[in-house]
Each structure stands twice: as C-alpha cells, then as structure tokens.
Amino acid sequence: MAEITAYKCPNCGADIPFDPHAENLKCSYCDTEFPVNTLKEYGSAIEEKSDTYVWQSHSGEKMDLSVDEYICPSCGGAVAMTEEKAAGVCPYCGSAIILNAKVEEELKPDIIIPFAIDKDEAYAALKKELSGKFLLPADFKNHRFFDKIQGLYVPYWLFDCTADCEASFRMTRTRMWSDGQYRYTKISHYLALRRGQMAFDKVPVDASLKLDEELLESIEPFDYTKAKAFDMAYLAQNNADIRQEEADACEPKANKRIHESMIAALQSTIIGYDGTSLQNSHIAFNDGKMAYAFLPVYLLSRTYKNKVYTFAINGQSGKVAGDLPYDYPKLFLYGALVFIVSFLLIGALAYFFLV
Amino acid sequence: MKKFFLALLFLTLSFTLVCADGDNIYDEANLLNEQQKNILEENIEAVEDAYDIDMVILTSLDYYPGDIRMWAADFYDYGGFLSNGLILGINMANREYTIVSSGNIQDVFDNDKIDEILDALASPMQNGHYFGAMEDFVSLSKAALDNPHALSSDDIMMILLSASTCAIIITAVFVIYHLSKMRIKQKATKATAYIEPHSFEMTYQNDLFLYSNIIRNRINRSNSSSRSGSFRGSSGASHSGGSRGF
C-alpha cells in the first residue's frame, strides 16, 4: 500500500500536504482552512474499501421426484406437474404445453409457503385491480380468460445475514440574506460518518428462469411465519417450477438490496440539513446463509394484440402485479379533451386577469 | 373693407397655424417639413379634442445629461400644458427617445403601454424615419385611448403561450397518471421488509463541519439605455414613462 503523504481538500479535491505541527491546514488552491482532525475524518471517509459479501453455500440436497415436466413450444417455459393433473396451458404465456420428460431428481426446497388463497380469491383480487382503469380496452377487461388462472410454486433463494455498514454523507445548509446592494448566499458543507449493523431475514430473490424479476418483486412481501418444511404432498395440489437459477447468480441482487437498505437506515439518522447525499459506503457480512424455497404465486397469461400480458398474484396476500394494455384512441381522445378544456379555462382566466 | 376682412382672416388663420404649431410640435431639431408638421398637427388635434388632453412632440439637438424621461417630463410640466397629457421626446444628441404620460391618462398610458409603443417606434426610429415614428406615436396613442382595455398582440401572445404551456403540463400530468395506473409493478431496490425488528444498531456517528462558501450577487438595477417605470419630474408631478436608445 502506497504511503499517504497528503490529505484531500474537501472543497476542491487538491492535495493538502501533512504538517505534524499545525492544528489547522490551508488548501493552497482554494484557500479554505480546515482543522487537521476534520481532514483526518474526511480522509478516512473517502477511502475506497471493497465490500465483503460472504454467503455460505447451500447444501444442495436433492429430492426424489416422479413428476412430468411439460414444456411450452411457444415460449420455452417448463413446468412440473404431478401425474393426476391433466396437461393444461403454459403459465408464462397461455399457450398449450406438451409433455417433455419425466423428472426423477431435483434440488429440494428447504421451505415452502402453501397457498393461502384459492383461485377465486386470486381472480377477485385481479378483477378488483382492473376495475376503475378507464384506459383498459373493453375487450381486454371483459374477456373470459380469467379461468386460465393457475397456481405455481415459484423457486426462490432466501438470504439471511447481519450486515455491518460504514457510510459517509455530504450535507449542506443554505442561508440567504441581502444588504440592499448585494444578495448573499452562504452554503455550509458538512460531513456525516455513520456505522451500523442490521440483521436481515430471508431476503427473497426469485430463481425462476422464465418469470420477469420485476413482476415477482412487485408481489412481495411473503409472510414467512406461515412457511412449512417442504413436503411432496404440496406438489399434488399445485404445479411447480422445479428448474432454478443458481444461487450464485441471485446473490448480487440480494447484496444490492441489503446494501441499499443499510444506507437508507443510516441516512435516516441524519437530520437538520437542506440536502444530504451519499459520499461513500462500505458494507461487510460474513455470516450469510441461504435457503431454497417454493413460494406460492398465481399466474395468468394472455396474448392480446400479439403481446403477452402476464399477471402475478401473491398466493398469500392477493397482491397483484402486471402490465396492462392501453386503449390508444381513448387515451388520445381524453388527452385532447383535457388539453382543450384546460387551454380554454386558463386562457379565459388570463384574459380576465389582463383586462 | 373687403381687403381688411381678408387681411384679418389671413391674420387669424396664420395665427392659429402658428399657435397650433406652438401648441403641439416643438421641432427644435428640424426633423419635419411644413407639410409633415401640418399632417401631425391635424391628427393630434383630433385626439386632443376627443379626449381633452395635450399631446406634445419635442425634438432637440442639445445633449441632455441624465434620465431622458426627466427632460421630456420637465418640458411638459413647465410648458403650461393640461395636467392630463402625453409627450414624445426625441433627443438627437443623446440618440434617445422617450414617452412620458401625466395625470389621469397614466391609467391608459401605464409603463407597460408606453413600453409597447416605444417598442413599436424602435424600427422607424432606428431607420431615421422620424416622421413615420411620430405618426405611429399619434395613431398608437389614439388607438390606446379609443380602446383602453384592448389587448396588445404581446398580451394575446402571452395568453396563448401561458394557456398552452399550462394545458400541456396538465395534459401530461393527466396522461402520465393514467398510464402509470396501467403498470402495476414496482421494482424492489431495498430489503426493508426483511429487516429483523429492532436489529438496527448504530456503532459510530459523527457530524462534522467542513467549510462554507459565500456567494455575493449584485442586486440588478435597470441599465441606462432602456428605462421604464413611474417617476417624479422636477416640478413634483408624477409621471409614467420609458425611453429607448436608437
């Protein structure tokens, strides 16, 4: 490591050479003077440190299965069904699916959250979400495609850890006054250093190869207090997506979410300033554990005007997520109407104001 | 006898002419010929009779040190004119022209109206068409008096511009709001829902003052080449007025 022979000026970024005898040091570029202690704290705050994310690898225990895996010729999605179930439609795109192969062995989930609401309740939740959206095309709303709703256990990696985070923030306070001839603006700059710890419990990252990540994030959170140890019997009631993305590929998403939450928690302790922005942060956790889980999701897909619309409904809470098609002529018509009405109203107001 | 009457008539006529000239147009810079003066006089008198005001045009070759509006205002105040009136001053030495209103017609010829007329005169003034500028001054002033609350093209532009800007913003808000309702999705960037309750523990905290900057801005004053606003002449009378260079 190279020896540091100078502080950095918090104002302009220039080097300020060490002076062991001085209590205050002045930047020769911008003429700002700082106490040495401030420069020391500032120096440690801007020091680049790499983040440490250590996750214990998963046991990778397999389970014996004897399920049929169906594959969708249209979108390539795969879904496992127990023998009692008839082949249906693809949960990801709504096309007919065909038998692919028998699956004998797959990764065993550590936990499963059973479905808490039935199809009718999920349907009602979706229906409620779609009501009152006047831009929704009528033929989309009224179509009876909702009977194709199906429950699917979606694979997730759940991450537990205790994170230790150091962060520095820059803040400002602005004061303005005037003496009749000049207007003065004084901006004072501050530095906040924070360090804290926080424990995270089962941060979910979906391991689905097929489903949109944002769609699944949108139906969070799941209530883990209702989680059960995995049992094959659950798969007799609902299909499952037994193929999963590797945990390694999902880790960065969990890391990022944990890091962001830590910074937000530390930033929330900074009060009394006009503006606060993150300067630097460093996070470490060493006791990260992960679990593989099946979480309950209702899915519904429909192709409308050559585009697939997939809805996800949390199988516990009934929270709905998805994109909806717009009725463009309606949007244009209402947009034009709003424009004309507001133009006339404001024009008339301005006219009466001026005359 | 007949001759005497003719002579008297001629005398009266020439006296009225001289008088009329003295009443309204003080062309010390000789910018106008007799014919132009007569045309202006005629137009001005029509306005004066209709509104019971004085309308004065003053030109000069003498440099006036100071606010050119004061020059015109003082000429008006000390010239024995009616308390309600309007003066156009063109100073060829200063290369500035000004319009100042006095008395109750300041309601019509307020600073905005005067600025508007000054702007309209800018092009003939800069091109040396002084007679044209004076004609415009008279006709624009007459139009302002005839229809004191008429909207200028600037006002109409402003109404159209502000109404369409606001309407675009309102429409955009409306459209964005309804489109956002069509997207029932929310990207998760944090893990706030999975924080173990009461597990947050701060181990270090320090707030430090770094430095401060003071920015000093001179408060803007109007510059000398273009003035506008209400002011008091040296006689103490209050005026509205503006001026431009040319």
Ligand SMILES: [Zn+2]
């Ligand atoms: Zn500096």
Ligand SMILES: [Zn+2]
């Ligand atoms: Zn499909």
